Amino acid sequence: MTQSSTDFGSRTAKIERTTSESSVSVEINLNGTGASNIDTSVPFYDHMLTALSKHSLIDMNIKCTGDTHIDVHHTVEDTAIVLGEALKQALGDKKGIRRFGQATVPLDEALASAVVDISGRPYLVHGGEPEGFEFHQIGGHFTGSMVRHLFEAFAYHAGICLHIKVLGGRDPHHIAEAEFKALARALREAVESDPRHNDIPSTKGAL
Numbered sequence: 001m002t003q004s005s006t007d008f009g010s011r012t013a014k015i016e017r018t019t020s021e022s023s024v025s026v027e028i029n030l031n032g033t034g035a036s037n038i039d040t041s042v043p044f045y046d047h048m049l050t051a052l053s054k055h056s057l058i059d060m061n062i063k064c065t066g067d068t069h070i071d072v073h074h075t076v077e078d079t080a081i082v083l084g085e086a087l088k089q090a091l092g093d094k095k096g097i098r099r100f101g102q103a104t105v106p107l108d109e110a111l112a113s114a115v116v117d118i119s120g121r122p123y124l125v126h127g128g129e130p131e132g133f134e135f136h137q138i139g140g141h142f143t144g145s146m147v148r149h150l151f152e153a154f155a156y157h158a159g160i161c162l163h164i165k166v167l168g169g170r171d172p173h174h175i176a177e178a179e180f181k182a183l184a185r186a187l188r189e190a191v192e193s194d195p196r197h198n199d200i201p202s203t204k205g206a207l
Helices: 043-056 073-091 145-158 172-191
Strands: 012-018 022-029 036-039 059-066 100-107 110-117 123-127 161-168
Touching: 012 073, 022 073, 036 043, 043 059, 043 073, 043 172, 059 073, 073 145, 100 172, 110 172, 123 145, 145 161, 145 172, 161 172
Parallel strands: 036 059, 123 161
Antiparallel strands: 012 022, 022 059, 100 110, 110 161
8 A cells, every 4th residue: 555645734635555356546635625536437336425525525536446347345345445544644633623523414215314523433333224225236236235334444444433324215326325425414514624723622632
């Protein structure tokens, strides 16, 4: 794995990771406008990451090639790993951020809630997806079970505490998209600068 230096003042990061299963490059800008260029070779995943960028206002350039002739699992997971590492790096010492963010987002009949704590302690609580969702092939490539798995990989490598709950829904596409958009809006709030302070938002003095 190679990493570029990070300018914490502009809150950007670029990370590349290559294994026998995938090659991933992720570049993000936390002070962005939600512009993105996403190509993971998994169409539905591209759609979800584009929504994540758009609604978090985090600029993302993501490129991944992997062994999708076997399964999309490695490509999806490895992209989430590198995206999490990039977020952690771009946050720097986390001075002045709001730290906490939450959002509840509808998509037609689906409704999902996400709560984020930029805590430095990785944790995922995830639930509420309807029975059978994990077996559904969304877009013919993306298995529903990958949603929870990629959130877990992302949260662990970003060092964040993440709670996501599906409150309702019927269509698997809508359910997954509501989850991603809720995460996006919660992240947008959590990584924003807080004009009322510029220190680390923790009684411990570190996150």
